[in-house]
Amino acid sequence: MPPCEHVRGAVLASLASTTPVYKKECTQCFDDQDMGEGVDVCLTCFNGGCPVTPGRHAQQHALKSGHLLALNIRRVRKAADTAGADAEPPAKLTKLEIKEESDRDKYELKTFVRCWGCSGARVDGGPAELDAAARAVLHAVEATKSQEVKGWSVELTACAHFEGLAQQPAEGFELAALRQCSACDKRDNLWLCLTCGHAGCGRRQYDGSGGNNHGVEHFQQTGHLVSVKLGTITPEGTADAYCYSCDDNREDPHLAAHLHTFGIGVETQQKTEKSIAELELEQNLRFDFSMTTADGAQLAPVAAPGLTGLRNLGNSCYLASVAQCVFAIDRFRDRYFASAGDHFAACTHARPAQCVLCQLHKLAGGLWSGxxxxxxxxxxxxxxxxxxxxxxxxxKAAIAADHPEFATMRQQDAFEFLQHLTKQVDVAERAVAGGTQSPTSVFDFTTEERLQCQCCKRVRYKQQRATSVSLPVIKRLPADPTAAAEGVVQFAPVSFAECLELMTADETVDGYQCPTCERPTQAVKSTRFATFPKVLAVQARRFELVDCVPRKLDIPIQIPLGPIDLAPHRGAGIQPDEELLPEDDGAADPAGGAAAGPDAATEQPVDAGVVAQLESMGFPHERCVKAVRRTGNSGAEAATNWLFEHMDDPDIDVPDEQPPRAAAPSAADPAAVEQLVAMGFPQAAAERALAKAGGDTARALDRLLSGADDGADDAEADAAAAAGGGDESAESAQFELTGFVSHKGSSVHCGHYVASVRHGLGSETQWFLINDARVAVQPEPEPERAYLFFFTRAD
Known part of the structure; x- marks a missing residue:
């Protein structure tokens, strides 16, 4: 039977090594090669879609895009092979000792081409180009694996041993000989000597499998230093290269020329084997992360809608734990679970895998569909x-795209990821609905900062928007010295109420330049809640700096599982007997430090909350103020980074007499304005934010998302604060703990995150422990040593 008209008229896209190919899992749901009818890979744009209900995303993609031909890939497990099951893993893995555990040994791939223009019918026969396109997809590195490899890999550099290489093919050299090791019958994991063209197999593995060391033996016998792994050569001129002298992976900047010596043209090559980086990733996942402590292993496992585990990608426990807590919030569930189908039908993004909203809907469906x-x-x-x-x-790939840290496979801070996640959600939501549907509003609240001069007794109130609280944790040793184990510092438990009182307590500010007294005085400052959020996210600052190195403090915090009343920490606004300070004190520095002189009014104020947060980490006050000013009040993370970068500056402890201010451009960069407007911000607000951020787009975006440039006049905002806050101030101040993220490990630099979430209300309340993919009933939740808390308002 001849192929259909859609095959005859199809334009098949060429596949480069850098082209993302989504062939293991649907990009809009979690159906994969091992389920049902497998995955359809579009032969035009290489999107992966499920071909069956309930999603039927492959057909939806074909009808929306007009890409009608797809390669269906279904993976079937072979009969179990127990050979080598008793072998012990190696004590140490080195780069050329890595063994590929080939899927071909465990699985069989069933493939065929289908045409969605013919209702998904199977295509029999067809031109040679169609068969070549299908083979290219099968040999291509899966897009997500490519991203993971990039995250794991360090940037390779060249070495001198590839320069001026004296190449001379051995006598009798034939290109056909490169199909097999020159000393045995091995046909994969072959290394080509770039000096003489010898093809040798890789190193022998710990269990007797793998290569036979003939590549290494050739180097030992001849001293030929550099080689390339056959099967990893791409048409773009890249491949795995190794230098035995450096004993490391290297980049060969002259790879095409070196291969040409042996009659190999890179433009004709097709990558057919996994690279060293890909194999390292597999080993890291298999050995490192399967050995994590099984928290909750003795608890009863459970699986249900809302209780679906997330597999560890390798150091991704911070992401999984935060995502579990965030998607347990009803606003996030309702926004992204129920409306997933509508979004997928309307989304115009060319690649769903790279669309933040598509991936938010996909994750919600995966967690809540059951x-x-x-x-x-x-x-x-x-x-x-x-x-x-x-x-x-x-x-992860969509939410962390281009981020210098979250795009890597390194361990990250869960609280910092929560902040990044909410920012990315806000940006994505503003682009489609002006931000009106963003579920991150559940975290929004307003703080009231009160400052009173102790000389004239006048006061100032200021409101600031916030999305989380960084809670100071009281450090004290137990009263009974015998409670401390030998060589281990133990701290006495503190109550959550004590930490809240410390956070909202009055703080003395020396050297306050009072505009009424017109001289340095002493002031008292405090920060309280002006409004309460629907969900209060709290970071426990359970760490300190020792010799400029952060150290984790194992301080138990006694957290009640029942109602918590935050009413005592609500600001009351201006009182009848209080008189406001005048508004003309631009020099006033709430964090301390006099601003004397005629230029004082031009000094840049600092965010006192950020200063206090940095001080709690052990930095001196003057350094904190300088860091916040130098980073333009961009937040604690930016200020902390600045401090570490300038730790050795000779003037690090010298106060700024005239803090530097970025000169605001006379007119904002039109391209930057257009970029912010495209995100859903009004043009006037974008121009104002860019001006205040000195033209820096990233800082301007932070200002817009925080509401610092929403158009409200500062004086009006302060007046509202003095009046006692907004309408939400009358809402309930009763909160209950509904989720928390705990960090297991003694260091802030490594360890493991797990999440605990609460489902149900009243007598139906039940806690669950989620450790990556494992979910278990948790009869006795343990929030005492948690790092990140989520409290839900009881209304």
């Missing part, structure tokens, strides 16, 4: 074991 919440069975006992979980790899 479709992927299934307990696996122990093959020996038949008892219910933990879930396999779903992979958040597409979500």
């Amino acid at each position: 479709r992927y919440a299934a307990l696996e069975r122990d093959p020996d006992t038949g008892a219910a074991a933990h879930q396999r979980g779903i992979s958040p790899v597409h979500f």
Whole structure:
């Protein structure tokens, strides 16, 4: 039967090594190669879609894009092979000792081309170009694996041993000989000597498998220093290269010329084997992260809608823990779960895997549909074991795109990721609905800052928007010295109420330049809640700096699981007997430090909350003030980075007499304005934010998202603060703990995050422990050592 008209008229896209190919999992749900009918890979744009209900995203993609041909890939597991099951893993893995555990040994791929223009019918026959396109997809590195490899990899550099290389093909050299090791029958993991063209297999593995060391032996016998791994050469002129002298992976800047010596043209090559970086990633996942402590392993495993685990991608526990707590919030669930189908039908993004909103909807569907919440069975006992979980790899790639830290595979701070996540959600939501549907509004609240001069007794009130609280934790040793274990510092537990009181307590500010007294005086400052959020996110600052190195403090915080009343920490606004300070004191520095002289009014004020946060980490006051000013009040993270970068500056402790201010341009950069307007911000607000941010787009975006440039006049905002806050100030101040993220480990630089979430109300309340893909009932939640808390308002 001849192929259909859609095949005859199809324009098949060429596939470069850098082209993202989504072939393991649907980009809009978590159906994958191992489920049902497999995954359809579009042969035009290489998007992956599920071909069956309920999503049927492959067909939806074809009809929206007009890309009608797809390669269906379904993976079927072979019969179990127990050979080598008793082998012990190596004590140490080195780069050329890595063994690829090939999927071909475990699985068989079933493939065929289908045409969605013919209702998904199978295509039999077809031109040679169609068969070549299908083979290219099968050999391509999966897009998510490519992203993970990029995150793991360090940037390779060249070395002198590739320069001026004296190449001379060995006598009798033939190109056909490169298909097999020159000393044995191995046909994969072959290394080409760039000096003489010898093809040798890789190193022998710990269990006797793998290569036979013939590549290494050739170097030992000849002293030829550099080689390239055959099977990793791409048409773009890249490949795995290794220098035995440096004993490391290197980049060969002259790869095309070096290969040409042996009659190999890079433009004709097709990558057919996994690179060293890809194999390192697999080993890291298999050995490092499967060995994490099994928190909750003795608890009863569970799987249900809202209780679906997230697989660890490698150091991704911070992301999984925060995502579980955030998507347990009803506003996030309602925004992204119920409306997923509508968004997928309307989304115009060319690649759903790179669309933040698509991935938010996908993750919500994966967590709440229950479709992927299934307990696996122990093959020996038949008892219910933990879930396999779903992979958040597409979500991570979209939400962390281009971020210098979250795009890597390194461990990150959970609180910093929460801040990044809410920012990315706000940006994505503003682009489609002006931000009116953004669920991050559940975190929004307003603080009231009160400052009173102790000489004239006049006061000033100021409101600031916030999305989280950084809670100081009181450090004190136990009263009984025998309670401390030998060589281990133990701290006495503190109550959550004590920490709240410390956060909102009065603070003395020396050297306040009072505009009424017209001289340095002493002032008292405090920060309280003007309004309360629907969900209060709280970071416990359970760390300190020791010799400029952050150290984790193991201080238990006694957190009640019942109602918590925050009413005592609500600001009351101006009182009848209070008189306001005049508004003309631009020199006033709430964080301390006199601003004398005629130029004082031009000095840049600092965010006192950020200054206090930095001081709690152990930095001296003057350094904190300088860092906040030098980073333009851009937040604690930017100020902390500045401090570490300038720690050795000779004037680090010298106060700024005239703090530097970025000169605001006479007119904002039109391209920057257009970029912010495209995100959904009004043009006037974008121009104002850019002016105040000195033309820096990133800082301007932070100002816009924080509401600092929403058009409200500062004087009006302060007047509202003095009046006692907004309408929300009358809302309930009763909160209950509904989720928390705990950090397991003694260091801030490494360890493991797990999440605990509460489901149900009243007598139906139940806690669950979520450790990556494993979810278990948690009869006795343990928030005492948690790092990040989520309190939900009881109304």
